Amino acid sequence: MSMLSGKRILVGVTGSISAYKSAFLVRLLVKAGAEVQVMMTESAKDFITPLTLATLSKRPALSSFMGDPNTGTWNNHVELGLWADLLVIAPSSAHTLARCAHGFCDDLLSAVYLSAKCPVFFAPAMDLDMYRHPTTVENLNRLTSFGNHIIQAEHGELASGLVGEGRLAEPETIVQVLERHVAGRPVLKGKHILITAGPTQEPIDPVRYISNHSTGKMGYAIAHAFSLAGANVTLVSGPTGRSLPDRAIRRIDVRSAQEMYEATAQVFTEADVTILNAAVADYTPLAPADRKIKKAESVFSLELTKTIDIAATLGTRKQPGQLLMGFALETDNEHTNAVKKLHAKNLDWIVLNSLRDAGAGFGHDTNKVTVIDKDEQTVEFALKSKQGVAEDLVTLIEKKLLERGLE
Incomplete structure (x- = not known):
């Protein structure tokens, strides 16, 4: 709406x-x-x-x-x-x-x-x-x-x-x-919000890559909601093919997990709030081929190495006053796994998606999330449009900034 x-x-x-x-x-x-x-x-x-x-x-x-x-x-x-x-x-x-x-x-x-x-x-x-x-x-x-x-x-x-x-x-x-x-919210005016969105693509050779089903819809909705609220928004986006929802948003296009880390880390020190929504690959080919790999053997092995953990790395660099929100997409032991990530990566909140919830996750226009803060206080939101979810997150972060302003 x-x-x-x-x-x-x-x-x-x-x-x-x-x-x-x-x-x-x-x-x-x-x-x-x-x-x-x-x-x-x-x-x-x-x-x-x-x-x-x-x-x-x-x-x-x-x-x-x-x-x-x-x-x-x-x-x-x-x-x-x-x-x-x-x-x-x-x-x-x-x-x-x-x-x-x-x-x-x-x-x-x-x-x-x-x-x-x-x-x-x-x-x-x-x-x-x-x-x-x-x-x-x-x-x-x-x-x-x-x-x-x-x-x-x-x-x-x-x-x-x-x-x-x-x-x-x-x-x-x-x-x-x-x-x-x-939609303007005075407490957010002039605040710098850094958001990551979409998938990453990890090259196998010049024509193939490893990726996931992320469409970027949720991250782009969050960027739009914060921009409408009066914030200065930087969106670091993996390959999505999506158009920018608001010309006021600054978009940085990246492809791989390493590129996403480098672009995000460069802006992070300036950000008041960072929201890591992108579905970043956990592994990348150790030695991508410089030419197309021909189909020859019946079994093909690909050696992978871990990508940098962007959330954990930024969590160690977070300065007093900065807020950091991560996302967790889980299929089992959802709450337990999300809480582990919350503390291990020094996040202020983690937004939990469960693939068990109909209408949530990749590819849908709707989403159903549970937000857990660093004190493990939990708020469950009903299934709603991704723009509606984005507005809920804006309200949650606005409230935290207001509380800090009163301290």
Whole structure:
């Protein structure tokens, strides 16, 4: 479930060639479960029809104070400003930025902006030189000083044919910014969270490798949840083929267990919290062949050597104030084995998965976990989506950080 589910969102659309993207934005917000009310400036109608936005939002797109002339109703800007949980003006033309920055109030959108009690987001869209012009820069700074949020324009090809900053942020990016704002947790803001995810691949020869069934779904869900909560997230990922769930996440791609260790160890000293979710191979071929091994003998032996134990190694390097969470996937004596790992590797928590639990483990969109802390206090969670599990882990770590802050 999206963080925007049930939120009431006003979407302001202004006169810009990128107004067509507002249709995609509205569609994504509705799909996320938000209630969306579109407001348009008169010039916006030159680029996209009110009917299009009304159909997507399931509400009439408003552009004037006059409502139904037959009944004498009107579109009350004060009520709209009070109704909304969020106001996002996307695209925000240079003209609209200037009007809002200086308090001009000659249409419904600007009147609602001045009346709004909710957080306001401006997503500028204009040509390169307009975006860089000192007047626009000053207006953006002025709006920021009022407590508004700016969703920066992106770099790319513009309608004029120039290439540079000025493109409206992609609708997916705008939605992520809104989700991050709604999900933000002050105690996590600015905290550095290091997460490992996915499998490792241990080369046998140039075309074959040893691996496991990990898909990376759980680790990527954890990274997404922490990023939405306002943390700075570094994700060290084995080969998964998964796309990054949030552009704010820094991803480091690795292949082998040794590469995962080296990448993780390099970032570990900077991390406030490290979550080791990756399914790292325990063994790797001792001497990988540099050429493809031909099928010849009926029996083939492969000599393996242990890989470095990332959790145990980082556990010995953990500094006061750092938190370390590991994962254990077990098939028997689950609780006993998990507790042994918890203490042997100097973890603050271990998250236990049992392959005996239906719908848990590799490949599923759901998971069922038991979290054990270093005092062996145990919390069992019900089967839920992996995103739901990730949010539970965010809450657990947030609580620990809050406790430390009060000590």
